[in-house]
Amino acid sequence: MPRMMLRQMKRGQSGVIAAVKVGGELGRRIRDMGLVPGTQITVQGRAPLYDPVALRVLDSTLTLRNNEADHIEVDVS
């Protein structure tokens, strides 16, 4: 499974989160929302200006900005 940054993932692509490399407020928020290593995600779409990105996580849809996605590494399936 190739590893890549969440920002580079294409629409419709799925994978499993490998690492979340950020602490502080942002890191906490990301983890609170269920984005932790081992979680399966699918890129559901992007906003009209390509940013933010919408993800399918667990049973919900989450959004995050590209610069926030930069902290997340994904093993793409």
Add this chain to the structure above:
Amino acid sequence: MTPPITVALAGNPNAGKTTLFNALTGARQHVGNYPGVTVEKKEGFYVAPGGEQINIVDLPGTYSLTAYSVEEVVARDYLVQERPDVVVNIVDASNLERNLYLTTQFLELGVPMVVALNMMDVASDRGIAIHAERLAELLGVPVVPIVARSSKGTAELMAAVLALANQAPEWNPLHISYGEDLDRVLLSMERHIAAQAFLTHRYPARWLAVKYLENDSQIRERGAQENAAASAALDHWVQEASDHLQRTLETYPEAIIADHRYGYIKSILRQEVLSRKYDADRLYTSDRIDKVLTNRFLGPLIMLVVLLGLYKFTFSYSALPVAWLGGLFGLLREGIGALLPEGYLKSMLIAGVIDGVGGVLGFVPLIMFMFFGIAILEDSGYLARVAFMMDRVFRMFGLHGSSVMAYIVSGGIAGGCAVPGVMATRTLRSERERLATLLTVSFMNCGAKLPVLVLLTGAFFANNQAQVMFLLTLLAWAVALLVAKLYRVTILRGESTPFVMELPPYRLPTLRGLLIHTWERTWQYIKKAGTVILAISILLWAMMTFPGLPEVAHERIDAQRQELVASYPDEVVQEATEEGADITELSAPAADLLNRLDVLDRQEAERALEYSVAGRIGKALEGVSRFAGFDWRTNIALVGGFTAKEVVVSTLGTAYSLGKVNPEESVSLAQTLMGDPNWNPVMAFALIVFVMFYAPCSVTVVCIAREAGSWKWGLFAMGFNTIFAFGLATLVYQLGMALGLGG
């Protein structure tokens, strides 16, 4: 009698907390604020079949109990300080794993808890089956499946709550293992906390240690205040653990803690709690709708149509009730006019109380429709998509996608109201982005500015009025966003709020939910109009009335009147002064007499205004205001416009001795202004710019102060906006005149 039981409702945003709260309490609820913060606190009560009364407190919706924004702090402070008898944790069954993250944190805190497994209908539609008894067994707390929307299972839920409350259980914190490294550190920290009795009257020792490891700033601050030495010792352990984790695993203690919490949840879900009929990747209906509604090309188009629809809806449907209310206030005015003798009391009641408060209350239907429309967008889940689509644009100005709604409500498409706009900023989490938004929404062209803009553009830019109005809308946006940016790089500098948000699934809103939502917000608006605005209107009335014209001036005008009357034959005077005379049916000389008397009346009103405090202020300001081309009459109108912007038109009318000018029928005023040598298109444009951007109206200022939590910000908005607007108006005027556009 035993004291009543208190139950706190807690859960993730969108889990159905409000719906459950409404289902349990019905109309018996009370909305207030948590002390010191602008987070709403709703309380109500539920009466059990046995007659027991249960108080229910609605905690703010959160995803976690670690401090991220005020909501988390409010929720956990309430739990540890007020110690409710039972916490009802409402959990979205269709999104169980993420929702149980908060549940786990309640278990770690040890509060007596009942889990309300909501949205069972949605879960089964998605082919998710949940074994509630098994879940209860594994979590060690009662779990009751419910459908809050149809009140299914709520009686069972409250029976479980009562049963638990009657056992009066001790707090019983759950210990989760966070892996060898952290567990060892936690044990040392726990011992230290227990030995020092450090905050143990409030928090369980291990919970406190975990919060230190999670680097929770609020808890650490509180700890340092309580016992600086003990707190420093804990910080030391945390530092060691962090360094170690950074060296060995390149991670943070809080990340490890979150991982283990999710690990704990996954291990529970695997034990025959949850089974899925379909593949987890299956697209839900909501995702299919999103494919269209947030589509790169269609999305923005549909958004525009929806927002325009909101406007159309609000303004066309509220027109009738607004007219009714206007009529009602008209009747009141007439009634008082007929009952009371001429004098200050009458004038104050009519011009101060009824026109002032009536002007504000007259907007109530409009505001109600607007709130109703917004509630639909919000409850259906569409609002979150608007924020999603607009975030990139707003971020350039230091704002957040969620700021969009506040601007639109305030008049982003011309004709909203800044009051609900300011209130709409509540959904913003970051204090700085919120302030930047609520300080700039009043730049939008709200419904009250429209009569002024229409009057002036109609008089001076009649040939391309539509284009000019459109230009003014763009100007409002540009100024609002640029000033927001200015704030965000100066006084409100700071990180932007993460956009890690949930896009809730699309849901059909319930009428009941919409009505409650609408009413709550409308009521807040009415309450404001009733108190502060009343005082401000009376003050402004007094400024425009006192001091009254001296006796001699009155006598002079009276003498003119008598002279005028004497110059007409008796039968004409009789005809003109007869009760109920209709000017259109009078003979020419009688009508002429009436008109001339009317002119005298208006001149008297104009002189009185000039002589009053407001008039003197207007004159005094002329020295400065002439740089923007405004004479003293305009100044008075602008002072009056502080009550509500549409007052600018009626005050201009009085100042130009037109008598009472109805904002809707300002044609004659337009003609007067066009004929006045002081006025020209450049000056008119400078005035338009000033009216758009100067101090927000008094209602808005009150709301800004309320929402920002301090009068400082209300006063700041008044001062900054007025200076800013004056600078801009002066620039327009001076440039325009220099270029010879003044005609």
